[in-house]
Amino acid sequence: MLRALSRCHDPVFRLLAPRSTVLVETVRGRKSRTDPKAKSKLGRIKTPPPVDPVEMVVLKERFTEYNLILRALRLEFKEQVLRKKYEDEVGSAAEERAKREAEEHRSLMAWNDAENLRLRKIREQRVQKEAEEAEMKRREAVLLRQQELENYIKEKERQIIQLQEEAKDFITLDNLDQRIEEALDNPKNYNFAIDKEGRIVKRTAFQ
């Protein structure tokens, strides 16, 4: 009797559901948790808002019902999701899918190998051609060089012969006197005149 009375008239607030369904999370405004309380709040006594017991009982009942239903629904949905996951991994369709994927993979790999082979053949031919061309070029270059060497040698020999030819006319100590006499005997006149039309006149007013 006493117990029942105490339950009706002295509800224990902290155990029952909150009156307002909106859950306002406490937010720390300016102060952090270590800041002391303001001096104006020294004698402050915080009284919670009064609660109507009848309303509270009704609300509590409704809330428990609501929570039970929601929990059951959540479990149902969770089961569906996990079942789907299970089907995906270990289901009946999973093995066929795996087989099909393996088949696809094998065919694709085969196609890939064929492509590689074909391209390799083409590449080899191309490489061969290029090698041959390079070989040809090298040979030609060698020939050219040889040719140039020979030309050069010939040129040099010609120059030597020409020099030899000229050496015959050089002035040496033996010919010195003779040549001096000759030079004095035949004075050469290098002066000439030219007019605007380009006519050259060799005969000038000189000895």
Next chain:
Amino acid sequence: MVKKKRLRLIAEMARKIRAYRELKNRPQDSQRYALDYDTMTRPFTGKKLPVLAWKDVQRETRLFSLLSGMRMFGVGRLFTRKSWLDEHTEPCYWKITKVKVDYTAENMDHGKAWGILTFRGKEEPAEREVDKVMYHDWRLVPKHEEEVFKHCEPVPEPPVRYVKYPPLLRAMILAQQAKQLGVDASTIPEPSLPLKRDVLLNYEYFRSQDEKKQEGTPV
């Protein structure tokens, strides 16, 4: 690369010393839970107790206030809490097995206790530290009333309740089942939601479900 961290050995040592001092100078239970009954503040932190607790604090007692006046500090006795008495019809009580009193308390009024909890008629197998010892909520069960108090008829658990689905979900489920079976939706029995299901959703469960589906109905 990051610059080489400077080894602050003295700071490290200071930190260790501070931690050690904090450990050594921990506030005793009697200090932490001392209460000024006139202003309803705890002198240690300076905080005030919430208003709704004032009535209980003035009327009821702490566990150790009761224990300090008993032989052997109430080892082997049963203690209930007023909040349990209000909430639950089944008996809930602590049977004290071990008591460690705070020697700094004046009236040996604070400390720690261990015991075996029986909550709503179901006894726990192991000994545990008593929770909320400092709450002004405790009541001693007199020796001559212990048997009467402990006596409880185990109320059988009510059968699982089935509830109707919410309307939209119900329509969706009926449509899906109709499509699967190829039958009109009105012929399908109403789907019901069990409010409690003790099932662990793992691969074993699904595999067993699959096997059951394959088996079908036994001949």
